[in-house]
Amino acid sequence: MSQESQDKPTRERILDAAEELFAQRGFEGVSVRQIMRKADADVSLAYYHFKSKQDLFDQVMLRRVEFLNEIRLEALEEVVGRHVDDEPTVEEIIGAFTRPLLQLLVDDHEKWSYYYQLIAQINNSPDRGGALMSRYFDPLVSRFIEALNKALPGSDPADLYWSYHFLSGALTLTFAETGRIDNLSGGVCRSTNIAAINERMHVFLAAGFRTLCSRPDS
Amino acid sequence: MSQESQDKPTRERILDAAEELFAQRGFEGVSVRQIMRKADADVSLAYYHFKSKQDLFDQVMLRRVEFLNEIRLEALEEVVGRHVDDEPTVEEIIGAFTRPLLQLLVDDHEKWSYYYQLIAQINNSPDRGGALMSRYFDPLVSRFIEALNKALPGSDPADLYWSYHFLSGALTLTFAETGRIDNLSGGVCRSTNIAAINERMHVFLAAGFRTLCSRPDS
DNA sequence: GCAGTATTTCAACGAGCGTTGAATACTAGT
DNA sequence: ACTAGTATTCAACGCTCGTTGAAATACTGC
Secondary structure (H helix, E strand, O other), X not given: OOOOOOOOOHHXXXXXXXXXXXXXXXXXXXXXXXXXXXXXXXXXXXHXXXXXXXXXXXXXXXXXXXXXXXXXXXXXXXXXXXXXXXXXXXXXXXXXXXXXXXXXXXXXXXXXXXXXXXXXXXHOOOOOHHHHHHHHHHHHHHXXXXXXXXXOXXXXXXXXXXXXXXHHHHHHHHHHOXXXXXXXXXXXXXXXXXXXXHHHHHHHHHHHHHHHHOOOOO | OOOOOOOOOHHHHHHHHHHHHHHHHOOOOOOHHHHHHHOOOXXXXXXXXXXXXXXXXXXXXXXXXXXXXXXXHHHHHHHHHOOOOOOOOHHHHHHHHHHHHHHHHHHOHHHHHHHHHHHHHHHOOOOOHHHHHXXXXXXXXXXXXXXXXXXXXXXXXXXHHHHHHHHHHHHHHHHHOXXXXXXXXXXXXXXXXXXXXHHHHHHHHHHHHHHHHOOOOO
């Protein structure tokens, strides 16, 4: 249980409650009344602070996305700046893409885990998932793919985009924290073990990129 | 638009309509009335053929899962049987895991695409996704991981399970057909281009498995 | 202490929700 | 034609939904 009804402003309490519930049950799976019950505030306050349920959802998304894009872009620029004559490696670029996210999860799991779960659901939602993810993340992603293209010279663009697609799926399922790997592995692996993920994810993904994007032309 | 109200039995028409709508908007995002409107049948017929909305959802899942598990197990046994003295390669095993699914999508896209989208959503649903996926697929997945363990002798089990986790994320996002890669790539790649996926997915994933599961002990 | 604004409470609206029971139509077998 | 079972229609139940308007309160600067 998360402790609500602190001294936070009402608007933030609503956003926190909405973030958690939307993450777990989706936009349609949660009612405004349930959100406001969790935020410990009257139903109609939702419509004082936000225009509609949809607007509340949008504000939940927007609250954190800009910060995420900033720190990931800084991480990319950092690894690029570290190389003056040559290009960064695939591993370094993918690390810049994934590590800032994992670091936030380590620093403040309560704050970020629900948001990541929400992103995971949206990324895999056939309804409007593609459009939403593109709107919020594609400018950043294009920068990363550009860098990867330089690190893997002569790659077929389609190979690069499909590689990123596989990366995106692996990353967001990891953030969904569904507990399935806990069941499957009989406890050997845990969804919430960020250190274990941090050791492995970039290794797996960089190998995929390298092999798919460096194969001989077909 | 899919053509409903054919000469199919009512129960199947309901399942078809429910499958499509659940896939696109999730369990809570669709009402029984909407399903029955699409199935071109009276609302109460849903409760003649099924016990409840939840039961209808379960039957949608169960209708196809057994067949999927059968053909994928056969594909695995086929590649194992092809090797009498040695073990199948990682590529062959992953191909047995993914190719039957892709083949069905090629053979009858109308029939399978909504079901795959539903699986994609469930796999990334923090609420009950982990439990559902484990229930339906883990017996089969364990067989594949066993085979992969033989193909990658001496692997750390945690590396194997995490590798499968990344595979699962990449596979289900691909099945979600969200159209995001269409946006991102500016049309270079298309979510529905199964041939392009079939060329690339097993290459990317097998490289990930090999590299992560064969690295020196840390 | 008062004006004015920002926030919160209360009560209600029409609509759609999941679900049910009773009445009707259809399809065999005798 | 009668019956028995299966399939379908119709009307309705209590409930929750998203949203709104007006009244009440709390807060802020003068």
